[in-house]
Amino acid sequence: MGTWLEGKPVADRIRENVRQEAEHYQQAHGAVPGLVGVLVGENPASQSYLRMKEKACRSLGFFGQILYLPGDTTREGLKIRIEALNDDDKVDGILVQLPLPKGFDTHEVISWIDPEKDVDGIHPYSLGLLLQNLPGPRACTPLGVLELIKSTGERIEGKDVVVIGRSLIVGKPLAAMITNENGTVTICHSKTKDLAGVAARADILVAAMGKPGFVGPEFVKAGAVVIDVGSNAVTDPAVVRALFGDDPKRGKEIQDKGYTWVGDVQPRVIDKAKWLTPSPGGVGPLTIAMLMKNTLEAFKRRRRF
Numbered sequence: 423m424g425t426w427l428e429g430k431p432v433a434d435r436i437r438e439n440v441r442q443e444a445e446h447y448q449q450a451h452g453a454v455p456g457l458v459g460v461l462v463g464e465n466p467a468s469q470s471y472l473r474m475k476e477k478a479c480r481s482l483g484f485f486g487q488i489l490y491l492p493g494d495t496t497r498e499g500l501k502i503r504i505e506a507l508n509d510d511d512k513v514d515g516i517l518v519q520l521p522l523p524k525g526f527d528t529h530e531v532i533s534w535i536d537p538e539k540d541v542d543g544i545h546p547y548s549l550g551l552l553l554q555n556l557p558g559p560r561a562c563t564p565l566g567v568l569e570l571i572k573s574t575g576e577r578i579e580g581k582d583v584v585v586i587g588r589s590l591i592v593g594k595p596l597a598a599m600i601t602n603e604n605g606t607v608t609i610c611h612s613k614t615k616d617l618a619g620v621a622a623r624a625d626i627l628v629a630a631m632g633k634p635g636f637v638g639p640e641f642v643k644a645g646a647v648v649i650d651v652g653s654n655a656v657t658d659p660a661v662v663r664a665l666f667g668d669d670p671k672r673g674k675e676i677q678d679k680g681y682t683w684v685g686d687v688q689p690r691v692i693d694k695a696k697w698l699t700p701s702p703g704g705v706g707p708l709t710i711a712m713l714m715k716n717t718l719e720a721f722k723r724r725r726r727f
């Protein structure tokens with residue numbers, strides 16, 4: 423039986439360091455880091471993610487704001503708003519909440535952000551710095567995954583690491599970060615043959631697929647570190663029962679809200695893994711903590727502190 427790797431204590435430690443550093447700059451220079459989240463349309467999950475980020479900003483003494491734009495915003499309209507944020511000196515970080523409504527070219531929109539303010543670490547310039555292993559903003563969720571792995575005391579160097587998922591915000595930057603840490607990475611995706619067989623060779627397995635409960639014990643080597651990035655809103659009580667049995671808390675959540683959050687990894691993997699992150703409560707708190715850290719770093723770089 424392994425140990426649950428909770429994200430909150432690790433995230434709290436990072437946030438406290440960020441808070442203290444930000445307080446120091448406020449006292450010394452009268453300036454605070456500023457982050458603006460841009461939301462186009464009314465996706466309820468995106469609204470809730472951005473509100474959490476805004477709340478995190480406030481709790482650390484940052485300037486935090488959400489720019490709500492209607493779903494029928496045009497390409498030109500969005501470009502003008504992003505350029506205005508690029509020119510706004512009190513804004514150190516710009517975060518365009520994904521996914522954007524249909525019709526927008528995500529890569530194009532991200533490329534409008536000033537790379538100095540790219541606190542999500544997914545601007546092509548930031549990704550180039552990552553591939554070259556040079557300092558620069560790094561994608562928040564993969565950074566959080568690395569922090570969680572390191573918090574176990576397990577080394578990444580020389581380890582076989584399998585990442586399931588190759589998205590721009592999780593799988594691909596994570597694979598590059600692990601390579602930079604001297605791990606040996608295999609990236610898997612929907613065309614990978616014998617996915618369970620490949621995954622079961624990993625010392626460290628990261629699931630970032632967006633498929634509720636897809637990863638069962640047959641994907642896991644005994645004693646592996648398993649990081650569940652998946653965060654999926656499940657509405658079907660039968661799916662939840664298959665994963666968690668008769669869990670009254672989750673049953674009530676579906677009844678009250680219409681859904682419950684579920685990871686990509688089945689909870690019974692804890693019987694085989696050495697460490698397993700819960701979902702929710704594992705990677706999520708780290709993503710927000712790393713966003714705050716990236717915003718502080720952008721603030722320091724821009725103001726030459």
Ligand code: NAP
Pocket residue numbers: 563586587588589590591592593610611612613614617630631632633651652653654705706709
């Ligand atoms: P995404 O863009 O949809 O990418 C999913 C990846 O998984 C793709 O590369 C896809 O392969 C692969 N995949 C899907 N089904 C597969 C299968 N059956 N076998 C093998 N590979 C498969 O998703 P994402 O944005 O990376 O997010 C992934 C999950 O992480 C979601 O649940 C998301 O909500 C969660 N997430 C959580 C946080 C957090 O802070 N906790 C942050 C970001 C994302 P192809 O490329 O071949 O299609």
